[in-house]
Amino acid sequence: MFTLILYVLATILLSLSFFKDRKKTKKALKKAWKAFENILPQFIGILVIIGLMLAVIDPETISRLIGGESGFLGMFLAALVGGITLIPGFVAFPLAATLLNNGAGFMQIAVFISTLMMVGVVTLPVEIQYFGKRAAVLRNSLAFSFSFVVALVIGVVLG
């Protein structure tokens, strides 16, 4: 649905650009392709790594890792699993709901969802390419730490 809106927006902007200046439009498309091709090798790498990872660490394994242990150790484990893996939202949220139903705590699930979204170990090479090592590592470490804050608040509100 949102992607569709992006397509509509891109089409409108592209036509406007084409009517105003064909040369510039051609240049824009060339830049679009170059920006994509620049990062394509890393994208392919990420896609294969995610595939391998999801093949080895399936939802069952994640449930075993997160579902069992509770308390701070359980939260830390959940944060690690979320930070290392890269699961798309439409898989992660139903999985989180199942884990909750099976007895996992809200805080554990919150920290898992948070690091899953904000921390990206697999995508770190791409992030480093654009932001440099220091900024990328800093952002990810801060995101990892703040995920516990998010979890604590959720624990207070929903616990």
Added chain:
Amino acid sequence: MKKIISRYKFALILVTINIILLFILPEIGYRSLAHTRNNTLEMLYVVPPIFIILGLLDVWVPRETMIKLMGEKSGPLGKLIAFLMGSLAAGPLYVAFPIAGLLLKKGSKLSNVLIFIGAWSTTKIPLLLFEASALGWTFMLTRFTVNIFVILLIAGITEKLLNTADKSEIYKRAHSLSS
């Protein structure tokens, strides 16, 4: 040709590993390929509009405009634009980095670009709706509200902890990556 091979070397090695896996551990090899295919299709679906918009922004939006909107002196407006751009996006986080590179090249403030990355990673609206239906509205709204502050804090702290040399290196990277 040599240049292309060296750029794709790592990707080729990974693909080869996956093909070898098909022979030694067929089950994992197949599952992995199936995941890769699905994720590749998902990526290819979001990539065309995002990169076309990126190309158009690059050509049509002058640096001065971007500096006014998202640069050093853009204030709360710059933060708001960064937050909305990230939240209204679609696609996995790694697609956001090339856009972040363009924003930096056009003179956006580093912390604003980090807000954009933060919003793209955690407060994307389509994902929030999905989260609410799976985990409930209280869960989603609490996480969303806290994350607004967390995103601002992470962006602010990261920028504060980087020195001038780090920052100028980041801007240099942005220029060399999308010239």
